[in-house]
Amino acid sequence: MRVAAVLAVDSAPNPWINFGYLADNWDRILPYLGQHIRLTLISVLIGTVIALPLAVLARRIRLFAAPILGLSTLLYTIPSLAMFAFIAPYTGLSPTTVIIGLVLYSLVILVRNFLAGLQAVPDEVREAARGMGYGPARMFLKVELPLALPAFMTGLRVATVSTVALVTVGVIVGQGGLGQLIIVEGFRRNYFKAPIVFGTLLCILLALVLDQVLAFTERRLTPWTRRGT
Amino acid sequence: MSIFERALLYLNDPVNWTRRNGILELLGEHLTIAGLSLLFGMLIALPLGIWLGHTGRGGGFAVGLSNVSRAVPTLAILTILAVTPIGFTIWAPVIALTVFAIPPILANTYVGFREVDRDVIEAARAMGMDTGEVVRKAELPLAMPLIMTGIRTAGVQVVATATLAALLAGGTLGRLIRSGFGTQDYGVVLAGALLVALLAILTEVVLGSLGWVLTPGQKYIPFAGLFGRRNSGEASAAVAKLPVGDVPRPVT
Numbered sequence: 255m256r257v258a259a260v261l262a263v264d265s266a267p268n269p270w271i272n273f274g275y276l277a278d279n280w281d282r283i284l285p286y287l288g289q290h291i292r293l294t295l296i297s298v299l300i301g302t303v304i305a306l307p308l309a310v311l312a313r314r315i316r317l318f319a320a321p322i323l324g325l326s327t328l329l330y331t332i333p334s335l336a337m338f339a340f341i342a343p344y345t346g347l348s349p350t351t352v353i354i355g356l357v358l359y360s361l362v363i364l365v366r367n368f369l370a371g372l373q374a375v376p377d378e379v380r381e382a383a384r385g386m387g388y389g390p391a392r393m394f395l396k397v398e399l400p401l402a403l404p405a406f407m408t409g410l411r412v413a414t415v416s417t418v419a420l421v422t423v424g425v426i427v428g429q430g431g432l433g434q435l436i437i438v439e440g441f442r443r444n445y446f447k448a449p450i451v452f453g454t455l456l457c458i459l460l461a462l463v464l465d466q467v468l469a470f471t472e473r474r475l476t477p478w479t480r481r482g483t
Numbered sequence: 484m485s486i487f488e489r490a491l492l493y494l495n496d497p498v499n500w501t502r503r504n505g506i507l508e509l510l511g512e513h514l515t516i517a518g519l520s521l522l523f524g525m526l527i528a529l530p531l532g533i534w535l536g537h538t539g540r541g542g543g544f545a546v547g548l549s550n551v552s553r554a555v556p557t558l559a560i561l562t563i564l565a566v567t568p569i570g571f572t573i574w575a576p577v578i579a580l581t582v583f584a585i586p587p588i589l590a591n592t593y594v595g596f597r598e599v600d601r602d603v604i605e606a607a608r609a610m611g612m613d614t615g616e617v618v619r620k621a622e623l624p625l626a627m628p629l630i631m632t633g634i635r636t637a638g639v640q641v642v643a644t645a646t647l648a649a650l651l652a653g654g655t656l657g658r659l660i661r662s663g664f665g666t667q668d669y670g671v672v673l674a675g676a677l678l679v680a681l682l683a684i685l686t687e688v689v690l691g692s693l694g695w696v697l698t699p700g701q702k703y704i705p706f707a708g709l710f711g712r713r714n715s716g717e718a719s720a721a722v723a724k725l726p727v728g729d730v731p732r733p734v735t
Contacts, residue, residue, distance in 0.1 A: 298531075331687045332680045333643035338538035339660045339676035343486045412553065418557040423647065426664060436562050441651060445566040446583035454559035 268447050275448035283435060283449075285454060289349075290431025291423045294464070297353050301360030308361075309368030319369065319436035326362040334359070334423040342427050359420060360413040367409025371402030383420050384427050404479065407472035418461040432457050443479070487669025491675060503727025504654065506678065512573070513655040513682070516648060517579045517641040524637055529630070532589045536596025538619055549590035556642045557583055565651040576648040576655075583644060584637040585689070591633025595626030624699045631694025636689045639683055646679050656682065 276283070332340075338353040345351045375398050383397045404438040422433030430437065432453045440450035473480065484490075495498055560582060564575040599622045600659045609619040623630075649657030659675030666696045 328684070331639055331683050333646045335643075335646045335657050335660055336676040336679040336683070339663070339672045340662070340680075343673060415554050419554060423558040425558070426650065426660065433556070433558060436559055437650060441562050441565065445570075447566055450559070450562050450566060453557065454563060457556050457559055458554050465554070467547045471564050 258272060266444075268327070268445070270447050270451055272448035272451075274326055279449075283452065284431050286435045286453075287460070289429070289434075290418070290421050290457070290460065292471065293349060293356065293424065293429070293431055294350055294414065294417045296298070297417050298360050298410070300353070302359045302365050302410065304357070305361050305364035305368055309372055309479050312365070312369050313372040313390035322365060323369075325399075329358055330362040333374065333464055334420050335426060338423065338426050341473075347427045347429070349424075349429045351427045352429045355424075356417050356420055360417055363413040363416065364409050367405050367412070371405025371409075373399060374405060375401045400476070403476055404472065407468060407475070411468045411472075414464050414468060415461045418457060422457065432460075486669045486673055489668075489709045490673035493670055493674040494569055494677070504658070506659070509654055509656050509658050510678075510682075511647050512720050513642070516576050516580065516653065516655060517645045517686075519573075520580030520584050520641040520645075521634070521638050523577070523581040524588055524641070525634065527581070528585045528588035528633075528637075528714060532592025532630075533596060533618065534679070534687075535589075537614075537622065539597065542593060543596065545589050545593040547594065548612075549586040549589070552583060552586040552655075558647050558650065561644070561651055568626060571652050573653075576645065576651075576653050578643045578650075580644050584641050587636040587640065588630075591629045591636070592626065594620050595624040595629030595633075628694065628698045631697060632659040632692070635687065635690040635694060639687050642686045645680075 309321060310320045316389050327330070334355060338351055341351045343353065348413065379397060379401065380393065383393050390398065421431045422436065424430035425433035425437045426432070435449045435456075436453035440446045440453065443449075494506075498505070522535065527575045532545065535545055557579070561576060561579045564570065564579045569575050569578075603621055603625065604617055607617045612620065613653065645653070646657035646660075649655045649661050656675060656679050659671050661675075663669065663671030663673075663675055
C-alpha cells in the first residue's frame with residue numbers, strides 16, 4: 255500500500271503552494287475553520303469561567319494556592335494525545351472530548367495568570383480601599399479586578415493561542431478543526447500537500463488574529479495604562 | 484470488564500511488550516526521537532542563548548521566537564516534514580521536534596544570563612577574569628536554574644510531541660492510542676494514554692531533579708510548596724517573576 259501511495263505522489267503534480275486548491279475548495283475548508291474557531295472559543299470561555307473562582311479561592315485561602323498550582327503543573331505535563339485518549343472512553347468521538355481536554359489545558363495557564371494578577375495588587379491599595387469603606391464585593395469588582403486585568407488578559411492571550419494550536423490534535427477523535435484538513439484531507443489523501451500547507455497557515459493566522467483581537471480589547475479595557483505615552 | 488481493567492490487562496501481557504511493534508520497540512523509537520531532538524535543540528539553543536544573553540543582543544528575538552512558536556501547531560509541522568522526501572525516516576520527526584525544542588531553551592538561557600546581577604559581573608572582571616571565565620564561572624552558574632528550566636520544558640515538549648508522530652509515520656508510543664481508536668478498543672487507548680502520560684511525568688521529574696542537582700548554592704526542596712511551607716509572599720514573587728520562557732505551555 256505504501257508503494258502504491260508513493261507511486262501516486264510521483265505521478266501526479268503535488269505542489270506545496272497551490273492557490274487553485276484554495277479557490278476550488280473554499281466551501282470545503284470553511285466548515286473546518288468554523289469548527290476550529292468554535293472549539294477554541296468554547297474551551298477558552300469555559301476555562302475562564304472556571305479559572306476565575308479558582309484563582310480568587312487560591313488568593314483568599316492561601317492553603318489552596320500550592321495544591322492548585324501543583325495540580326496544574328501535573329496537568330500540563332500530560333501530552334494532549336494522551337489527554338484526549340483519557341477522556342474519549344467516556345465521551346466518545348465527540349467535540350465534548352476535545353473541549354474537556356482543551357478546557358483543562360487553558361485552566362493551567364489562566365489560573366496561574368489570574369492568581370499572579372490578583373497577588374500583584376498592592377496591599378496598600380487594598381488597605382486604602384478598605385479605609386474608604388469598600389466591602390469585599392465592591393473591592394473585588396472596582397479595585398482588584400481592574401488592577402489584575404493586564405495579567406488576566408496576558409493569560410487569556412496565551413491560553414487562546416495555545417488552544418488554537420492544540421485543537422488540531424482533536425483529529426484523533428475526528429474533531430480536529432483545521433487538523434482534519436491537514437491530516438484527513440492532506441496526509442491521508444496520498445500526501446496531498448495543498449491542504450496541509452493551507453491548514454497550517456490558517457491555524458497560525460487564526461492564532462495571530464485572535465491574539466490581536468484580545469490585545470485590542472485589553473487596550474480598550476485598560477485606558478489608564480496608556481497615560482503618558 | 485471496565486475499560487481500566489482492560490487497559491491493565493493489556494499492559495500486564497508480556498507479549499504486548501516484547502512482540503514486533505510492541506511497547507518496548509515503540510518506547511525505543513519514542514525515546515530515540517525525543518532524545519535526539521532534545522540534544523540537537525540544546526546544541527543549537529544553548530550556545531546561541533549564551534551568546535545573546537552575554538552580549539545582551541537579540542533579546543526581542545529570543546523571547547519573541549518563544550511566543551510565536553506557541554501559535555504554530557506541532558502536528559502541522561510534523562505533517563509538513565512527513566510529506567517531504569525524508570518523511571518515512573526518523574529524521575522527519577526529529578527535525579520537527581528540534582524546531583520546538585529550541586524556543587524554550589533559547590528564551591530561558593537568554594533571560595537567565597540577562598538576569599545575572601551586573602555587579603557580580605563587574606566584580607568577576609575586577610578579580611581578573613577574562614570574558615570566557617566570566618561566562619563560565621560567574622554567569623553560567625547563576626543562570627543555571629533557568630537554563631535547566633528551559634531544558635526541562637523542552638524535554639517534556641519533545642516527549643509529548645513525539646507521541647503525535649504516531650499519527651503520521653512514526654512508530655512511537657502514540658501508535659498504541661491510534662491503533663486503539665482504529666479498532667475501537669478503548670482498553671488499548673487507555674493503556675497507551677497511561678504509558679505516554681507516565682513517560683512525560685517521568686521526564687519532568689528526571690530533568691527537574693537534574694536541574695536541582697546541577698544548581699549550585701542554596702537549594703529549595705522541590706514541591707515543598709505543596710505542603711504549604713512557603714508563605715504567600717514568596718509564592719507570589721515566584722509566580723510574578725516567572726520568566727517568559729517558563730509560562731506554562733500545554734505541551735502538545
